[in-house]
Amino acid sequence: MKKINVILVDDHSLVRDGIKSLLKDSLDIEVIGEAGNGVELFNLLKNTLPDIAILDISLPGESGIELTKKIKTQYPQIDVLILSMYLQEDFVLNAVKAGARGYLPKNTSKAELLTAISEINQGNDYFSSEISRIMLKSYFHKAKAVEETKNKAELLTKREKEILKMVAEGMHNSQIAEKLFISTRTVESHKTHILQKLEINNSVDLVKFAIKNGIIDLNKSEK
Amino acid sequence: MKKINVILVDDHSLVRDGIKSLLKDSLDIEVIGEAGNGVELFNLLKNTLPDIAILDISLPGESGIELTKKIKTQYPQIDVLILSMYLQEDFVLNAVKAGARGYLPKNTSKAELLTAISEINQGNDYFSSEISRIMLKSYFHKAKAVEETKNKAELLTKREKEILKMVAEGMHNSQIAEKLFISTRTVESHKTHILQKLEINNSVDLVKFAIKNGIIDLNKSEK
DNA sequence: ATTTTCTTACGTGAAACACGTAAAACATTG
DNA sequence: CAATGTTTTACGTGTTTCACGTAAGAAAAT
Structure with missing residues (x-):
């Protein structure tokens, strides 16, 4: 089976290393590139096309949400998973609007990260339960x-x-x-x-x- | 600390017994009544006022959703938690509209049931992550x-x-x-x-x- | 410097709004 | 069944908006 190719985008190399080590054990997933900001990311994409891009939401220069939009415009086949410390409704909603397929808090467990990647790779959306519940509040509020x-x-x-x-x-x-x-x-x-x-x-x-x-x-x- | 008083409404006494045994160990929660349908429920409520009513959604006679509406009209201080095999969006949405504070699938873990009861008792809503995700689909679809x-x-x-x-x-x-x-x-x-x-x-x-x-x-x- | 876009504005006839009045047609019920 | 209430229908009159065209001065872009 073909591995799921992933690119990590985060301005903290420590965070990237952390995620990499989490993913290393998985036989299905391979990290094929890393970037610290939008410019690096799009340079990378010229030669390296991943299945999934995992983006931090707060990046120097363009935000993860802006990058998501760009990615979906230029490389619509790439799925975007957002990792973020911020759980506010606005952020999540904007990420989804920009075309993100998933949104996880940064303190996500390894298991949940793997689940998210696999779900997204199968064409589904994935949002952590915490995120889900935040979104639901406003949903139900309206209802x-x-x-x-x-x-x-x-x-x-x-x-x-x-x-x-x-x-x-x-x-x-x-x-x-x-x-x-x-x-x-x-x-x-x-x-x-x-x-x-x-x-x-x-x-x-x-x-x-x-x-x-x-x-x-x-x-x-x-x- | 005052215990959280709960009434169970389900037409299968086995299910009620199951839930009761799950709740028995908890020091905070006490089952103070049971009913198998709407009529029994409202007879019970004449003498016994719970903090929370846990309702099955499919009941003989009036449905759990109809009962929720009635409860919220006549006894607005009672919070309603719906237990259901059905996870379709419509059901959940209608339950919320009727005034339910929470919605759990019937195969919920003990831990989650306790969490839900406690959250609801504190004035919050509670929906299982499965439910949350179902609801989110349509939410994001619209977004x-x-x-x-x-x-x-x-x-x-x-x-x-x-x-x-x-x-x-x-x-x-x-x-x-x-x-x-x-x-x-x-x-x-x-x-x-x-x-x-x-x-x-x-x-x-x-x-x-x-x-x-x-x-x-x-x-x-x-x- | 010149072209394009934005903001402003008018003329005219048709349509819609606001507010009041009111006559049939149906229902309800005492 | 007569009486009362509700619903559906409709008009009069004056004001406002719509639709469509035209256009000039200001601001921005090339």
């Missing part, structure tokens, strides 16, 4: 917020919900009127009632309401 | 989707972004004009340009764009 407003939607009649949906999908009054075989004035009336019932002042907040309540799907509607 | 459209926002000038933000916050053209000391016609012009650049046809999609790109925060804006 709960949704639930709080949800009851308000029950105030609307069937027709009103129907129209709210169409409005939130971006249809004009005239289009809605045509589709429902009613006059535009009626559509306006419904809208007014909806705004009153939801205690909302403008159609912008109406859209937000619709999104929050799952009446429309943010990631689907715009074609 | 990535955001990133894909994000580049479009770079097309906008500073002024345009400024105005987009105000529009998405629900401000009228006149209000924006006033705040920026420009005419409403200029605001209109900016809007037109924004729509053109983003290839968007209406202000509804504009709001969606703003939300997707983190220009405004769904959970903050409406007061």
Whole structure:
């Protein structure tokens, strides 16, 4: 079986050595290069293509997140695993957005590091449970917020919900009127009632309401 | 120190016995009641108020999620921990929405169960790492989707972004004009340009764009 | 120095909003 | 079944925004 080729990027050679020694025992993984910053990394990549790049997040010059973006643009086949002391939500989220496949705290156990590398090599994402839990907080926080407003939607009649949906999908009054075989004035009336019932002042907040309540799907509607 | 009082709700008495024996050794936790379904549970609660209710998700009659809702309505001080064989995202998310403070798979280790109970008793949420990771998938899936459209926002000038933000916050053209000391016609012009650049046809999609790109925060804006 | 981009702004007709009023159509229930 | 309440339909009027075109001065880039 082909080994998993790894490049380490960290400005502290001690840290690189530590990781190297952790990985040395593994028969599946080989460290084929090291870099201390972004410049070194991209020089290295010219001749040496790894399967996985393990990046520290705080580096001199460009940050690990910036490097991740660059790597994914220029070498999309390389998977990026972030190692970081920082566990704040923002960091993790930005890393993921930049294209990282995994995120581990620096005090990760050897076993978890190996698991992460192997998972990522198989095409999966990997995040330590600590990271997971941090991310979940905000995830659930939002889920709960949704639930709080949800009851308000029950105030609307069937027709009103129907129209709210169409409005939130971006249809004009005239289009809605045509589709429902009613006059535009009626559509306006419904809208007014909806705004009153939801205690909302403008159609912008109406859209937000619709999104929050799952009446429309943010990631689907715009074609 | 006062013990943590727990009620177990599961229709299989064997499972209840299993959990009881796991908890028996702990000096901090005491099982003060058991129920096999919702009716039994609420009869029990009339006389016996636990700190934490540990619910199976699949019960005869009302589901664990429905019971969670009821519990949180009638006895909001009781924290709910869900035990379940089912790890699908929907289940977990619904449990959280219903008010559960934690969610564990049924094959949880004793140690993790104790940790969960203790965390919840201290007012924290607790989700097993397996659960966390499942939830994260969809969380990050969305985060990535955001990133894909994000580049479009770079097309906008500073002024345009400024105005987009105000529009998405629900401000009228006149209000924006006033705040920026420009005419409403200029605001209109900016809007037109924004729509053109983003290839968007209406202000509804504009709001969606703003939300997707983190220009405004769904959970903050409406007061 | 010249081209491009950004910010500002207007004209015009169509559409939408805000706020009030109100008549049918349905439901509910006393 | 009559009465009351809710839902759906609709209009009037004045204000605001939209859509589409045009354009000039300021700032930035080449």
